[in-house]
Amino acid sequence: xxxxxxxxxxxxxxxxxxxxxxxxxxxxxxxxxxxxxxxxxxxxxxxxxxxxxxxxxxxxxxxxxxxxxxxxxxxxxxxxxxxxxxxxxxxxxxxxxxxxxxxxxxxxxxxxxxxxxxxxxxxxxxxxxxxxxxxxxxxxxxxxxxxxxxxxxxxxxxxxxxxxxxxxxxxxxxxxxxxxxxxxxxxxxxxxxxxxxxxxxxxxxxxxxxxxxxxxxxxxxxxxxxxxxxxxxxxxxxxxxxxxxxxxxxxxxxxxxxxxxxxxxxxxxxxxxxxxxxxxxxxxxxxxxxxxxxxxxxxxxxxxxxxxxxxxxxxxxxxxxxxxxxxxxxxxxxxxxxxxxxxxxxxxxxxxxxxxxxxxxxxxxxxxxxxxxxxxxxxxxxxxxxxxxxxxxxxxxxxxxxxxxxxxxxxxxxxxxxxxxxxxxxxxxxxxxxxxxxxxxxxxxxxxxxxxx
Amino acid sequence: xxxxxxxxxxxxxxxxxxxxxxxxxxxxxxxxxxxxxxxxxxxxxxxxxxxxxxxxxxxxxxxxxxxxxxxxxxxxxxxxxxxxxxxxxxxxxxxxxxxxxxxxxxxxxxxxxxxxxxxxxxxxxxxxxxxxxxxxxxxxxxxxxxxxxxxxxxxxxxxxxxxxxxxxxxxxxxxxxxxxxxxxxxxxxxxxxxxxxxxxxxxxxxxxxxxxxxxxxxxxxxxxxxxxxxxxxxxxxxxxxxxxxxxxxxxxxxxxxxxxxxxxxxxxxxxxxxxxxxxxxxxxxxxxxxxxxxxxxxxxx
Numbered sequence: 112x113x114x115x116x117x118x119x120x121x122x123x124x125x126x127x128x129x130x131x132x133x134x135x136x137x138x139x140x141x142x143x144x145x146x147x148x149x150x151x152x153x154x155x156x157x158x159x160x161x162x163x164x165x166x167x168x169x170x171x172x173x174x175x176x177x178x179x180x181x182x183x184x185x186x187x188x189x190x191x192x193x194x195x196x197x198x199x200x201x202x203x204x205x206x207x208x209x210x211x212x213x214x215x216x217x218x219x220x221x222x223x224x225x226x227x228x229x230x231x232x233x234x235x236x237x238x239x240x241x242x243x244x245x246x247x248x249x250x251x252x253x254x255x256x257x258x259x260x261x262x263x264x265x266x267x268x269x270x271x272x273x274x275x276x277x278x279x280x281x282x283x284x285x286x287x288x289x290x291x292x293x294x295x296x297x298x299x300x301x302x303x304x305x306x307x308x309x310x311x312x313x314x315x316x317x318x319x320x321x322x323x324x325x326x327x328x329x330x331x332x333x334x335x336x337x338x339x340x341x342x343x344x345x346x347x348x349x350x351x352x353x354x355x356x357x358x359x360x361x362x363x364x365x366x367x368x369x370x371x372x373x374x375x376x377x378x379x380x381x382x383x384x385x386x387x388x389x390x391x392x393x394x395x396x397x398x399x400x401x402x403x404x405x406x407x408x409x410x411x412x413x414x415x416x417x418x419x420x421x422x423x424x425x426x427x428x429x430x431x432x433x434x435x436x437x438x439x440x441x442x443x444x445x446x447x448x449x450x451x452x453x454x455x456x457x458x459x460x461x462x463x464x465x466x467x468x469x470x471x472x473x474x475x476x477x478x479x480x481x482x483x484x485x486x487x488x489x490x491x492x493x494x495x496x497x498x499x500x501x502x503x504x505x506x507x508x509x510x511x512x513x514x515x516x517x518x519x520x521x522x523x524x525x526x527x528x529x530x531x532x533x534x535x536x537x538x539x540x541x542x543x544x545x546x547x548x549x550x551x552x553x554x555x556x557x558x559x560x561x562x563x564x
Numbered sequence: 565x566x567x568x569x570x571x572x573x574x575x576x577x578x579x580x581x582x583x584x585x586x587x588x589x590x591x592x593x594x595x596x597x598x599x600x601x602x603x604x605x606x607x608x609x610x611x612x613x614x615x616x617x618x619x620x621x622x623x624x625x626x627x628x629x630x631x632x633x634x635x636x637x638x639x640x641x642x643x644x645x646x647x648x649x650x651x652x653x654x655x656x657x658x659x660x661x662x663x664x665x666x667x668x669x670x671x672x673x674x675x676x677x678x679x680x681x682x683x684x685x686x687x688x689x690x691x692x693x694x695x696x697x698x699x700x701x702x703x704x705x706x707x708x709x710x711x712x713x714x715x716x717x718x719x720x721x722x723x724x725x726x727x728x729x730x731x732x733x734x735x736x737x738x739x740x741x742x743x744x745x746x747x748x749x750x751x752x753x754x755x756x757x758x759x760x761x762x763x764x765x766x767x768x769x770x771x772x773x774x775x776x777x778x779x780x781x782x783x784x785x786x787x788x789x790x791x792x793x794x795x796x797x798x799x800x801x802x803x804x805x806x807x808x809x810x811x812x813x814x815x816x817x818x819x820x821x822x823x824x825x826x827x828x829x830x831x832x833x834x835x836x837x838x839x840x841x842x843x844x845x846x847x848x849x850x851x852x853x854x855x856x857x858x859x860x861x862x863x864x865x
Contacts, residue, residue: 201828205828208617208618208831209617211618212617212618231618235618321703329812330809330811330812331809331810331811331812331813331814332809379702379703380702380703380718380720380723381701381702381703381720381721381723381724382723383723383724383725383811383812383813384720384722384723384724384728384808384811384812385723389701392701392704393703393704396704398703521618522830524829524830525829525830528825528829528830532813532814535811535812535813536813538812539725539812539813561616
């Protein structure tokens with residue numbers, strides 16, 4: 112993570128956060144110093160909202176489980192009573208929309224996924240800007256250092272105008288899992304460019320032995336990030352400054368063709384219906400040379416009761432494309448409702464949820480990939496930390512080159528659906544350019560309508 | 565009974581009593597209005613709006629319906645629904661009838677085998693769907709293992725646009741053939757023995773016995789089974805959603821799946837409501853058709 116410190120754009124992010132954190136006067140200073148100064152006054156106190164109550168809405172996930180499990184710790188630390196509800200992702204998203212819409216949601220704090228809900232929440236001003244809280248030295252915990260948060264996560268947490276709407280919590284950059292044994296058997300090295308990915312897939316594909324050169328999601332909707340991983344590397348994007356889709360540009364078409372080649376020539380038959388779990392099954396059995404997906408699968412791959420390839424898995428950072436080296440990123444964060452009447456306690460909860468200890472617990476439980484780099488250092492010290500070092504390195508490198516893997520728009524599910532169908536059709540032989548044009552024409556009015564509303 | 569003749573001496577009393585009776589229906593009426601009529605009218609009302617949850621609703625009149633008429637995906641979904649329904653009714657009906665004929669005969673272990681045969685019906689649809697998903701896996705699934713072990717080429721099952729609907733029907737048929745079997749078995753048990761005896765005396769063979777005696781006699785039960793299966797197949801959601809999610813692409817997207825996406829994934833409540841209205845019209849038409857056929861098949865009355 113040392114190279115990230117020298118990243119000029121991170122400095123910009125940090126400065127923006129500092130502006131938020133300590134006002135214009137502190138421009139250029141680190142938020143840490145402002146916080147240390149504040150701490151010196153002894154103003155910060157975890158117990159200041161003692162006796163109050165707080166409602167938290169979490170998503171059912173290993174991360175939600177952890178926050179629920181250690182909730183008592185927060186209650187003891189602050190004297191705040193927490194009522195938390197944890198429901199499955201799909202239902203949680205529906206509940207959030209309906210309750211926010213009512214203007215009187217039952218929760219003060221909500222955990223949400225940026226790639227699906229960020230734009231929707233921002234457009235409706237459902238979340239509270241955190242800058243005033245970050246700025247207030249009596250409210251910001253001494254260990255809240257924003258230079259400890261990965262850039263990709265902070266970008267997701269902030270609006271273009273500099274407002275900080277949430278704290279990032281978990282990152283999911285996309286990486287290439289590769290089977291070292293299959294690569295070694297054919298004397299192929301881990302690809303260093305997009306062209307090499309295709310070449311490697313071609314060389315390693317061996318249907319006679321039941322080995323596929325490449326595997327990934329073909330199922331509509333789920334498959335979109337596989338394509339966007341290539342799209343971003345080709346220098347493509349989603350939407351231009353005027354709100355027009357740029358998903359039928361030459362870059363988009365080239366990247367879709369790459370998806371089509373990999374998925375129709377070097378992937379197993381039936382891949383058009385694969386989601387991550389089918390892909391995982393195949394890769395676990397040592398039947399696929401490469402698998403492009405989110406970073407969260409190290410645990411099953413290294414588990415001898417599930418995997419036949421323990422110790423043979425390479426965790427590869429997405430190789431550079433013709434224009435850029437980008438890892439498509441998904442992330443979730445945690446924010447406070449702008450309707451909440453208990454914003455002080457809510458803010459304390461946000462800070463607690465994102466503290467290094469909780470973030471390290473995520474790593475140890477293989478429940479996700481933390482945003483804070485200090486969590487990796489902490490977790491690696493622990494004896495029961497099982498994820499390979501290569502995975503940690505891959506995570507840190509990927510987080511540094513990560514960009515949103517989906518457009519930050521409200522109708523993101525519809526985007527995934529429309530382009531997902533186009534991609535599935537391509538696997539089944541449809542022309543990439545025609546399909547992308549069709550999808551772009553179909554989706555543009557949906558986008559226009561959502562941004563107008 | 566005739567109230568008018570009885571009412572002669574104390575008409576006022578009875579009229580008052582009858583008013584009392586009407587009052588008694590009130591709770592039922594309220595419940596029906598609240599849980600059936602109101603949601604229905606509200607759906608109809610919403611179908612005239614362009615409304616996405618979280619945004620303002622605009623009145624658009626019949627525009628949602630006009631859009632549906634040219635929405636390729638919706639029209640394809642209707643075709644998929646009919647295709648799926650047809651197969652998911654006919655196959656269990658034929659298989660269930662055959663099974664009932666077999667289990668109607670006397671043989672050792674009949675009771676145990678009957679119980680075993682009805683077991684799929686008791687399983688939770690989502691669990692069934694998950695297990696089948698694993699079995700369908702083109703590389704790791706047991707189905708392709710079985711195919712290849714007897715020398716047949718492997719199939720892509722639910723991962724192929726052409727085979728996805730027949731494969732889904734296979735799951736439905738496995739799950740619901742026992743229900744048809746039970747209904748038909750009940751029918752067979754209730755049949756009088758005389759027609760069979762006289763047909764035998766007249767020299768009818770097994771096949772003639774089946775087509776000219778058994779089949780017409782159990783027709784009402786088959787009809788019953790067909791109605792139940794049709795209702796189930798038209799509203800099928802869990803199996804499809806869990807196994808294929810309407811894919812690959814949109815190859816197995818039925819009205820229900822598309823409706824779910826529009827309402828609960830895209831939050832287009834206006835459009836979804838319009839789809840419900842169209843879907844309802846289709847179901848009413850289907851129900852009328854079935855009633856008509858059933859009327860013609862009646863052998864009592």
